[in-house]
Ligand code: SF4
């Protein structure tokens with residue numbers, strides 16, 4: 111313990127200022143009592159670099175870093191700032207932005223590639239841990255990858271053998287990462303007018319890897335020095351993410367592990383149980399955690415846990431591995447990004463199993479203070495600290511790996527200290543939504559279509575659709591922006607689609623239940639929630655599942671009455687507490703798919719006003735979507751609502767909403 115160091119040394123975070131959420135506040139207080147430093151404490155002691163935050167520091171060669179601070183009072187006249195090589199602020203900010211897109215697209219897409227490789231192993235029947243589970247979804251996605259699903263025998267069409275289809279889908283999918291010619295196949299799933307824009311602009315991704323590599327080349331010293339040209343490459347790479355790597359990850363995971371359907375579960379640290387073995391899985395890829403779920407629920411392991419004095423095994427998730435397990439199995443969510451250290455600080459975490467992305471290295475230091483086994487499982491994501499155990503996942507031995515991990519956690523149950531404190535806070539959540547289930551739930555009793563959703567948007571009960579997604583950021587109060595933005599949206603009849611840590615946040619704060627409709631929503635959305643029995647916030651899954659939002663928007667376009675492309679829809683996107691480079695890639699593919707996208711916190715191009723203006727104004731003229739930054743939650747939500755209202759007006763459906771929201775007295779006055 112480092113109690114002494116903390117008392118004399120750095121400042122401690124104020125729990126109430128650090129988090130909007132009570133169990134996190136309780137754990138911050140406990141961390142201080144135990145002398146354990148967390149991200150919240152570091153955030154009050156280490157200030158971000160004011161130049162870096164604005165995107166105007168270049169370290170792309172050893173003549174730098176070249177820092178180009180904005181002059182006091184802003185820029186009047188020509189912007190003469192230059193790096194040693196002459197790179198302008200626009201070039202530097204655009205290169206930095208492009209590298210963020212490259213990293214984000216790489217992270218999502220490499221996740222997708224790993225799933226595709228496991229899919230291939232399952233299709234070849236090389237592993238007993240995985241099999242093709244959702245054949246209906248396989249048949250649905252195959253044509254998008256140019257894989258035939260039927261064959262003609264004696265003039266009669268018959269369905270092809272499922273194993274054959276699976277193998278060809280695996281080959282076609284893997285090809286998308288590195289094919290030598292052609293363009294990304296899934297682009298054809300977008301509305302035609304959007305495809306026409308991409309064609310005209312020449313931004314169709316050729317293959318996923320190439321677009322990422324090309325960003326790295328273009329941003330090398332002395333290559334691409336035109337911010338408009340750089341942003342075109344950002345568009346290619348981000349589309350390769352949203353309509354490529356992420357969409358393939360989502361689809362292949364659905365086929366392998368099952369397409370989510372709505373289910374009930376719980377969220378927050380209070381899901382951990384004092385008398386159970388607690389295993390927390392954290393990260394993004396569900397390939398190992400899927401098997402851990404199966405193993406942890408097996409009678410053999412439950413019996414084994416009892417021999418060690420535990421009443422059972424409680425699995426819980428953090429970040430997007432949590433979302434994956436929640437969506438398909440109803441495994442409860444222990445917390446979002448900023449709660450990962452907190453799960454260990456309960457003293458009741460017997461094993462934390464991590465894979466890739468958003469895993470803080472400080473977990474190892476926190477785990478050292480307890481009995482917790484911190485287990486890394488991915489070859490590309492290891493930790494230097496010597497208390498970390500590495501059990502490398504291999505799809506061919508997934509059952510053995512998962513069994514070893516679950517057994518280790520069970521054996522560790524007896525090593526728990528007496529000082530356990532699990533916050534007694536958790537909320538019920540209905541999660542597991544997707545393109546298919548929205549169609550089913552909002553499609554009415556007899557027709558599984560998006561018509562009814564569109565009708566309700568047209569008649570104004572639903573004012574519009576918002577995608578609110580993304581991380582927490584320790585530079586802002588944990589969860590506050592997420593919740594205030596969402597509450598303002600649903601209060602004004604905007605239905606919210608959520609993914610990632612925003613989904614977890616909404617669950618923890620009780621917004622993922624149909625009953626939330628009556629408490630927090632405007633009259634139109636409340637009526638829909640009550641009639642259909644859905645929450646006003648629909649949880650669509652993990653970060654890669656933002657692709658579900660793209661496809662849901664496409665289905666809305668197809669159902670008719672709301673314009674011809676995504677940019678015509680009364681819809682907007684938001685990441686109120688973003689921190690990850692993946693969020694920048696997601697934002698860029700949303701913008702270039704036609705979505706007005708608002709970020710909270712800071713924006714990494716603000717130090718280069720011309721380039722910043724290009725992103726926030728000029729892109730709209732090309733793609734119909736653009737970037738924005740709003741740091742106040744109510745302004746943030748209203749920027750989205752105003753955009754939605756603008757689109758309603760353009761569609762000529764603004765009057766319908768005024769009619770539907772009239773109360774009885776207004777109607778009677780009209781009739782009279
Ligand atoms: Fe400086 Fe140019 Fe080198 Fe960047 S590339 S560090 S701006 S000299």
Ligand code: MSK
Pocket residue numbers: 394429430447467468579580581582609610611612652653689690692693
């Ligand atoms: S986990 S990327 S903190 S949403 Fe997908 Fe959460 Fe952001 Fe990671």
